[in-house]
Each structure stands twice: as C-alpha cells, then as structure tokens.
Amino acid sequence: MDLTPLAPRAGQPLQPANLTSAATGRRRLIGVSNSNLVYFMNFSVSTAKDACNLIDAGAQQILVKMPATLHVAGGEGLVTLIIHETKGCREENPVEMTSMFRTNFNTDFYVFCSMNESVCEAYYDKETLIPALKGLYRRSMLTVEDLSDRCLVDGAPQENGAACCKECREEYVLEGCECHDPEDGQLHCFPADATVRVLGRTNAVRMDELQYGDLVRSVDRSTGSVSYKPVYLFGHRESAGSRRYVHIATAAGRTLAATSGHFVPVCVEGCTAEQLTLGAAVMQNRRAGNIRVGDVVLTADPSPAFETVESVELLAAKGAFNPYVRGADLIVDGVVASPHSDWILDSVAPAWMVPYLPYIYEALLAPVYGLYCIVGPATAEWLAHGLRLAESGASPAGGHAGYWAVLAGMAAPLSLTALLLGRTTAAALKKRV
Secondary structure, three states, X not given: OEOOOOOOOOOHHHOOOOOEOOOOOOEOOOOOOHXXXXXXXXXXXXXXXXXXXXXXXXXXXXXXXXXXXXXXXXXXXEEEEEEEEXXXXXXXXXXXXXXXXXXXXXXXXXXXXXXXXXXXXXXXXXXXXXXXXXXXXXXXXXXXXXXXXXXXXXXXXXXXXXXOEEEEOOOOXXXXXXXXXXXXXXXXXXXXXXXXXXXXXXXXXXXXXXXXXXXXXXXXXOOOXXXXXXXXXXXXXXXXXEEEEEEEEEOOOOEEEEOOOOEXXXXXXXXXXXXXXXXXXXXXXEEHHHOOOOOEEEEEOOOEEEEEEEEEEEEEEEEEEEEEOOOEEEEEOOEEEOOOOOOOOOOOOOHHHHHHHHHHHHHHOHXXXXXXXXXXXXXXXXXXHXXXXXXXXXXXXXXXXXXXXXXXXXXXXXXXXXXXXXXXXXXXXHHHO
C-alpha cells in the first residue's frame, strides 16, 4: 500500500488518544494505557477499507510506503505491518473499525476509524519503541507543549491548520509564525538528510556527504537554465543535534526542509511553463518561514517547472548544513532554494529590501569566492573550518565584525604567502643583477 500522499496534520499530535468506542460508548478493550499511546498520523476510512480488502483476501502482512516526513532515518519509507487483530472489517455497515498491528521493527500500532467522521487515527505504543529506534525518526512534529510554552499571544491559525503565534514569551523570538529559541536561530541552513545532485555521482548526495569543490546541480539565475556550480563555502557543517525546520511540500510530493530564515524563490507573476521557458516569470525571494499554502515554488526534477505548495509544517530534523554556490540557486530535494539565509543585514533591512538580501549577500561574499578560486577547495576548507572562520562569520549575531573577521582571516594566509613569494622573487632578481 502506498501512503505517501498522506501527511500528518499539523496540530493533531496535540490531542490525547480517544479510547472510547463509538459503538459501545465504553473504553476499547486494549491492553495499553492512554498515556502510552503517541499520535502518529491520520488518514481516510477508504485507505483502511483497502487494507481490509487485503486482509479479507488472506494477507497477514502488508508492505506500506510511508509519507516522507515519517521515514525512519536511512530507510526508504517501506514498513511491514504484521496484522494481529482487526474489528469491523467484515461488517456490512460498521460504526467503527479498529486494528492492532506490529511493524517489522517491533513497534505496536493501534488504528481507530470513525465511520461518521470518515477518518482514522493511528497511534503507537511508546513502550514498544526500542531505544535503538527512538533517535532514528527522521523528523518529528512539534508538540502542544512547544507551542503553549513559547507562545504568549495566539494568532489566526495557518491554512494547513497549524497553530500560529502572534507574540512570543520573553525568552523566545518570533520567526514567521513560530516562536524559537534564540540559540537555534543562529543556524540557518538545511538538515543533514536533505539531498542535492552532484556531477559525476549516480545517486543523490546528502548534505552531510557534500564536499568543497563538488559541482552541485543548480539553477543559474542569469539564464534560468540548469548548470553545475562548485561549493565554495559552508556557512555551517553541524551533524549533531536536532533543529526545527520548515518543511514545504508541493502538490507533486516534493518536500524542501529549511530553517525559517532561509530564502526560497517564489513565483509571483507569470507562473506558467511558457513564461518560465521565455524567462518572463517573476520570482521573489521569500523566507521559508513566510511561505504559505498556495504559493508557487520552482522545482527542477529533472527540468524546471512550477509547483504549488500544498502544506507547510514545522518539524524537527538532524544536522545543519549551509553550502554556498556562486550565481545560482541550489536544487535541494528537487526544489529550488537560495544558498543564502539570515545574516548581517536582516535585523536592520526595511521590508522592501528583504527580497533583495540574497543578491546583496552574494556581493559581500564575492571576495570569499575569489579566494576559493585562487587557493582551491582543500585550502578553502581549512581556512573556513580548520580555523573556524566560517562559523564565526555565519551567525547573524556576528554582525559586520564577523564578516570582516572572515575576510581578514581567510585573506591573511594568502597575503603572507604572496609577501614571502614577492620577497623571494625580489632576492632572486637581485642576485641575477
């Protein structure tokens, strides 16, 4: 069964498990307490009926392809469900359907379907989630506690049903529609499991596998064509720790994960295939945290095309990686995204300037790219990360001082080399004379 079109509803993890039977009005006879059940996802009754048909045909195990946001890390989203018990499948007009099954990694799941509401809710027993797997969930949704503890004043809900915060508590900062820990806000990037295409590599390359000098498949801003650009800098390369990422899913099933301050090109005019081919489509850089359902983003998998945003969710993911290419936008998991994010001007730039900040930042990084072209990938990596110059200048908190420190730090070894080379050359010329 293919469940990839389904997605967890933002905000749904907030509700406690309802173990009251719609048919009897009493607690369902299952050997697990309410506190042990953790919400997983919901889906339509028609999907449950498809599973019932397989069970009626004699199937005792069902292979399921899960939505991308629910993948187990390192997996392909395929999970085997071993059916232990079902009720209501064979009834002609059931009031409800229930089932209990176990996955191939030995986690127990319970599904409760209400015929009146035409929806099924799936929960898993957290006591059966083995310790080795607890850290393997690729992404997990924010809980109600995260929102209620951080949000001071609630705003109108988002179109996808997620809670929206209008004002944060004192120790948090508002980014888009969510309240964040200021320390988390210092990293603006992509998660470790986000992928790009690299010239000469058959399979997609994860962010935590990407290297300086890799030629990454990108969309050239000047021509709109797909080209390959070298990675000349990483603003961040952090494998450890989980962070909150905005997950932007398109109607075609592609999902881009980026921090809320990262820039993503959005089409605002001429969003048709014809206009795209003519180069007449009007694109505007927008922070990922400000993208909404219905916005039109550019994809390039394999060729450039426009796709409508179907859902926007705030989920957790591991790692933080921010590769830079020159004169182009990255293609991350099939969706076009700017290499640029919040930096030194965001706190002072007026609203009208925000869409142009990626171009300003690219101009500011021109000297860094020039150094990369002179010294090559290996030396550029040593200068940026061996001396931790990239990390010191990549944070918005570093301000202008951080930017100049990076330039000075990266240029100093090169200047010293040039000075020594110049003196050696001068001495050699004097000897000849």
